[in-house]
Amino acid sequence: MAQSRKSDAVRNCRGVGCPMNLVYTKVELAKLESGQVLEVILDDGPPINNVPGSLEREKHIILGKEQLADGAWSILVKKA
């Protein structure tokens, strides 16, 4: 786990472009209960620039994001 905070599930979207990365993220979130946390790995560029905002528009909370050694990003999403 990249970030110190614990997540309930992880979805690796390395190499997955927009919008399928958001589709996969929404599928993982649908499996969780409200308040649970999902870690999503997103590529640098359009994915990290777009996916978190789309999740926030659906009232999910972005608890943190950090860039990993390979340039990809890890974000922690708390399900609305």
Place this chain on the structure above:
Amino acid sequence: MMDFTEEQLERYSRHILLEEVGVEGQEKLLSAKVLIVGAGGLGAPVSLYLAAAGVGTIGIVDNDVVDLSNLQRQVVHFHKDINVAKVESAKEKMLAINPDLVVKTYKKYLCADNIREIIKDYDFVVEGTDNFPAKFLINDACVMEGIPFSHGGILRFDGQAMTVVPGESSCYRCTFRNPPPPDAVPTCSQAGVLGAIAGMLGTIQATEALKYIIGVGDLLTDTLLSFDAKKMHFRKVKLQRQDDCPICGKNPTITELVDAEQAVCSI
């Protein structure tokens, strides 16, 4: 949660991305059963869009075969389908778009004798028929079975639609008490119809069916939407349930279905 295949996630991605649809809404669509009555001008776009949307079970009723004069507006049928049963032609196109579906065909006219048995297993009915006896029969049967439906009609450059949720909103008979006398209103075959308005109205009906299944937005309940495509004027008229409605009022006088004078089965 339903297990979506990779192919389904990609096929339905533009639905899943919508906040109001999402994974849950797409699951509802895949589990839904919709009956389309009439595989003509309205049924054509309705069947194509419901199939594309992934409505899991689609029934389609029509007793006719494809005629050359249908092809100007009934876009689910192709030149090669002339003389083929409309329900089989429509089924072929729906499955060609989306092999995920179950399509049930009914090559028959709906009558007082068979309609309740056919509609009772469906969640929603889309009425795209070309005659008033059928429209009243479908209204009455849906009210009796408690099945929501979309009414649609087109003629010349005009279209109208309303959605009925029995027990909650006004029904077709609350507003249009009885069928007009035979020949009072010309049919498309007599009066003509601009082909593209079948698409305009049919897609409105398909949208109502999808909204009902997903549970999003406001339906055209207690509302008659009509348009005049010549001027591109759209208008909504508010409707109200009528206590004295003979089918959904306080003391219904229609307690069993009968075929109207101009028998549906003989048209």
